[in-house]
Amino acid sequence: MTEKTISPEDYDNFRTYLESACGIILGDNKHYLVTSRLNRLMKEFSISCIGELVKQSDKNRQLHNRIVDAMTTNETFWFRDSHPFEILKDKILSEFSADTKRSQPFKIWSAAASSGQEAYSISMMIEEFTQSRPGSLRQGVQIVGTDISPTMLEDARTARYDKAAILRGISEERKKKFFTEKGIKWEVNPAIRQRASFTELNLMSDYATLGKFDIIYCRNVLIYFSTDTKRDIITRMARTLNPGGYLFVGASESLNYSEAFDMVRCNPGVVYKLKG
Ligand SMILES: C[S@@+](CC[C@H](N)C(=O)[O-])C[C@H]1O[C@@H](n2cnc3c(N)ncnc32)[C@H](O)[C@@H]1O
Numbered sequence: 001m002t003e004k005t006i007s008p009e010d011y012d013n014f015r016t017y018l019e020s021a022c023g024i025i026l027g028d029n030k031h032y033l034v035t036s037r038l039n040r041l042m043k044e045f046s047i048s049c050i051g052e053l054v055k056q057s058d059k060n061r062q063l064h065n066r067i068v069d070a071m072t073t074n075e076t077f078w079f080r081d082s083h084p085f086e087i088l089k090d091k092i093l094s095e096f097s098a099d100t101k102r103s104q105p106f107k108i109w110s111a112a113a114s115s116g117q118e119a120y121s122i123s124m125m126i127e128e129f130t131q132s133r134p135g136s137l138r139q140g141v142q143i144v145g146t147d148i149s150p151t152m153l154e155d156a157r158t159a160r161y162d163k164a165a166i167l168r169g170i171s172e173e174r175k176k177k178f179f180t181e182k183g184i185k186w187e188v189n190p191a192i193r194q195r196a197s198f199t200e201l202n203l204m205s206d207y208a209t210l211g212k213f214d215i216i217y218c219r220n221v222l223i224y225f226s227t228d229t230k231r232d233i234i235t236r237m238a239r240t241l242n243p244g245g246y247l248f249v250g251a252s253e254s255l256n257y258s259e260a261f262d263m264v265r266c267n268p269g270v271v272y273k274l275k276g
Contacts (some may be wrong), residue, residue: 006031009090011049017054022068022148023204023225023233050235058144073224076114078169083269084217088122091266092215092246093129097136105140110196111203111237113145116156117169119196120188122217124178129194138227144210146201154196157187203233207240214242214271217254220250227257233260238274247272 006014013025014034026034038053045063047053048230057064079085096106110119126141147153164184166175179186196227201210201222216237222230237247247261248271255261 003110006035007049007125010049010054013054014050017057017227018071020067020200021064021204022072023229024071025224025226028081034071038067041066041070042148043131044260053074057150069151071137072147072149072152074114074149074152075220076117077165078117079167080118080219081114081251081269083251084219084271085121085125087248087266087269087271088131088215092271093126093137096141096214097133100269102139106137106215107211107212108141108215109217109240110143110145110215111201111218113147113156113198114149115165116145116152116159116188116196116198118217118219119143119145119156119198120159120178120192121169123192123195124174126195127178141195142220143196145196146210146212148200148202150175150200153198156196159193161188177189184194193266207236210240213240213243213245215248216241216245217248219248219253222249222253229239241274243274243276245274247274 010127011031018024018026034050038050041063042050045053045056047056053063057067080196087140089158094100108122110122113119121145123141126137130137131162144158145153147156160182160266161179162229164186177190178189180189199210201207205210218233218237222233225233234247236254238258239256240261241247249255255263255272260275262275264271264273
């Protein structure tokens with residue numbers, strides 16, 4: 001299938017459909033992206049054009065979910081941008097461990113978890129922190145990874161990564177410490193996995209079922225949304241944070257449209273703190 005097979009009308013309808021399904025905005029010239037990502041699905045469902053695909057997805061929830069899954073960009077890697085993990089270890093976990101009154105586990109949300117590298121990088125940081133300070137964080141830390149893509153969540157739960165994925169951000173030392181070689185893959189060790197669970201969630205939907213968090217990582221996903229959608233998501237995320245909670249966004253993202261947070265410069269890197 002080539003770019004020519006999408007009529008301008010079908011392309012516009014598809015853009016509207018995708019934005020209302022998951023918030024993702026397509027630029028004016030992403031015809032090739034659309035056709036290349038949906039080609040296989042259209043063959044599988046014997047559908048000849050994007051207009052028909054959208055029409056059929058109205059009556060077919062499975063097809064709808066498969067379209068959205070196929071249109072997501074799932075790029076991720078271990079310890080991406082490094083600062084959000086250093087700030088966690090050097091600043092936030094120290095604050096948490098000074099909170100001796102707290103009896104409940106601390107909760108961290110990886111809100112666009114993709115195949116799990118962010119959630120497991122957080123867990124590795126916690127492991128290194130508690131090993132260097134025996135007896136700290138006795139309340140425990142729970143990490144909840146969510147994503148709209150069931151395919152990615154399945155990879156995250158399986159927690160087995162091929163060589164190409166492992167080479168992106170894991171040092172030899174961490175590979176030895178936190179992974180076990182299983183054939184041609186490396187599996188994340190139980191001590192790191194047991195802190196993390198993964199569940200499907202569309203960021204456009206309600207977050208109430210997730211409960212409250214102390215930290216949210218919402219990185220490299222807001223870039224796909226309109227300013228109105230970003231503002232709505234960040235407003236609702238602010239409500240899911242406990243007082244004094246923290247929010248990390250991607251290196252190229254900022255919160256200049258939200259009043260709910262103070263920016264804390266950590267040199268290097270920044271984190272956003274819920275206003276008191
Ligand atoms: C580029 S990845 C970012 C992964 C990770 N946070 C990182 O920074 O490395 C973006 C992820 O956002 C997910 N995503 C896109 N739209 C979403 C939505 N409406 N709700 C939940 N997840 C969404 C995609 O499936 C994808 O896995």
